[in-house]
Amino acid sequence: MALNINTKYPSIDDLRNKAKKKIPKFAFEYLDGGCNEDVNLHRNTSELREVQLKPNYLRNHGGSSLKTKLFGIEYDAPFGISPIGLQGLMWPNSPEILAKAAFKHNIPFILSTVTTTSIERAAELTEGKAWFQLYHPTEDRLRDDIIKRAEAAECPVLVILCDVPSFGFRPRDIRNGLAMPPKMNLSNVLQALGRPHWSIETLKHGIPSFANLLPYMPKNLDLKQLGKFMDQTFSGRLNEEKIKPIRDMWKGKIVLKGVASHYDAEQAIRLGLDGIIVSNHGGRQLDAGESSIKPLTSIAEKYGDQIEVMMDSGIRSGPDVARALASGAKFTFMGRSFMYGVAALGNKGGDHTISLLKTELQQVMEQICCERVEDFPNHLIK
Numbered sequence: 102m103a104l105n106i107n108t109k110y111p112s113i114d115d116l117r118n119k120a121k122k123k124i125p126k127f128a129f130e131y132l133d134g135g136c137n138e139d140v141n142l143h144r145n146t147s148e149l150r151e152v153q154l155k156p157n158y159l160r161n162h163g164g165s166s167l168k169t170k171l172f173g174i175e176y177d178a179p180f181g182i183s184p185i186g187l188q189g190l191m192w193p194n195s196p197e198i199l200a201k202a203a204f205k206h207n208i209p210f211i212l213s214t215v216t217t218t219s220i221e222r223a224a225e226l227t228e229g230k231a232w233f234q235l236y237h238p239t240e241d242r243l244r245d246d247i248i249k250r251a252e253a254a255e256c257p258v259l260v261i262l263c264d265v266p267s268f269g270f271r272p273r274d275i276r277n278g279l280a281m282p283p284k285m286n287l288s289n290v291l292q293a294l295g296r297p298h299w300s301i302e303t304l305k306h307g308i309p310s311f312a313n314l315l316p317y318m319p320k321n322l323d324l325k326q327l328g329k330f331m332d333q334t335f336s337g338r339l340n341e342e343k344i345k346p347i348r349d350m351w352k353g354k355i356v357l358k359g360v361a362s363h364y365d366a367e368q369a370i371r372l373g374l375d376g377i378i379v380s381n382h383g384g385r386q387l388d389a390g391e392s393s394i395k396p397l398t399s400i401a402e403k404y405g406d407q408i409e410v411m412m413d414s415g416i417r418s419g420p421d422v423a424r425a426l427a428s429g430a431k432f433t434f435m436g437r438s439f440m441y442g443v444a445a446l447g448n449k450g451g452d453h454t455i456s457l458l459k460t461e462l463q464q465v466m467e468q469i470c471c472e473r474v475e476d477f478p479n480h481l482i483k
């Protein structure tokens with residue numbers, strides 16, 4: 102008899118536990134880990150959960166709707182899927198699974214430059230609705246070519262990233278051979294053999310590759326050469342000089358992801374960008390930094406009428422989405438939550454995770470008597 106996944110995995114934590122059992126340790130740890138001692142990874146969720154909401158039980162309730170307008174587009178829920186690199190390592194075709202689910206549920210899906218599906222394929226699966234996150238190329242020619250491809254694919258929003266000026270220090274990835282340059286060791290092979298479903302699916306779909314970069318990469322690189330290629334091709338540190346030509350070229354919306362300070366929010370406004378995602382990369386870059394919820398309220402209060410303020414990092418449930426919206430985010434994103442879903446449930450993971458989060462968020466709205474997403478801040482207990 103077919104199992105009903107809705108009753109077996111009614112929380113993101115259930116999906117995380119299942120994912121841990123289903124995929125090799127090196128892939129799970131790459132997804133699950135933060136950086137250094139994982140302090141900010143945990144702080145993201147624990148400090149977000151200190152936010153409390155006020156219900157108004159006796160107020161008239163005309164129904165609650167999750168629909169939200171962002172950049173002139175109406176989405177069916179106030180959350181989307183954050184960009185994740187190397188997704189095919191966690192589960193084959195996971196960017197495609199998530200792009201399809203996002204399209205079905207009418208929520209934004211952001212494709213990473215360094216994931217395992219191309220801009221063109223994501224556009225095909227979402228009828229041109231997928232957003233694209235650009236890792237900044239060292240060479241202008243490559244930058245222009247990638248931007249032209251995103252434009253030709255009718256991508257509505259380009260996301261640029263400011264929180265990777267250096268590669269995060271991640272002890273698990275170093276131990277597992279997933280730091281740059283990557284290394285395959287006997288332990289990884291044994292871990293893969295211990296997860297036969299993952300191994301068979303991976304063999305069926307082929308070793309994942311950096312699909313967006315294939316046109317620019319020399320063929321048959323070994324892992325060491327691949328590390329060198331990635332190092333030479335991207336320069337993580339973003340600045341005004343790098344943002345200006347992108348603003349000039351890109352006619353659609355531009356969002357700066359990784360904002361954690363008033364200074365960077367002000368620069369984004371000054372440079373004519375359209376949105377910011379207050380984010381600390383899911384605690385993967387600066388372990389000594391603040392949780393993402395901490396600077397959100399003051400950034401949203403000060404700049405929310407000049408630029409769209411969104412948030413990610415640490416969100417693991419519908420109530421968490423509600424907490425972020427009540428704290429001033431216009432829209433939210435999640436990275437790991439969706440990837441746990443796909444690693445746990447394969448093709449059904451995207452659909453299940455989105456449905457679960459929608460159901461949870463709808464319940465919160467009805468419980469506190471919040472009819473529209475933009476009314477959440479009225480329920481914040483200060």
Ligand SMILES: Cc1cc2nc3c(=O)[nH]c(=O)nc-3n(C[C@H](O)[C@H](O)[C@H](O)COP(=O)(O)O)c2cc1C
Pocket residue numbers: 131132133145183184185186187213214215216234262358380381382383384385413414415416434435436437438
């Ligand atoms: C395994 C992994 C890979 C990531 N790769 C990228 C990436 O390629 N580009 C990017 O902008 N952010 C990347 N991020 C950060 C996410 O986009 C997002 O900011 C983060 O996952 C949000 O935190 P959460 O996982 O707690 O929801 C990655 C995060 C994880 C966990």
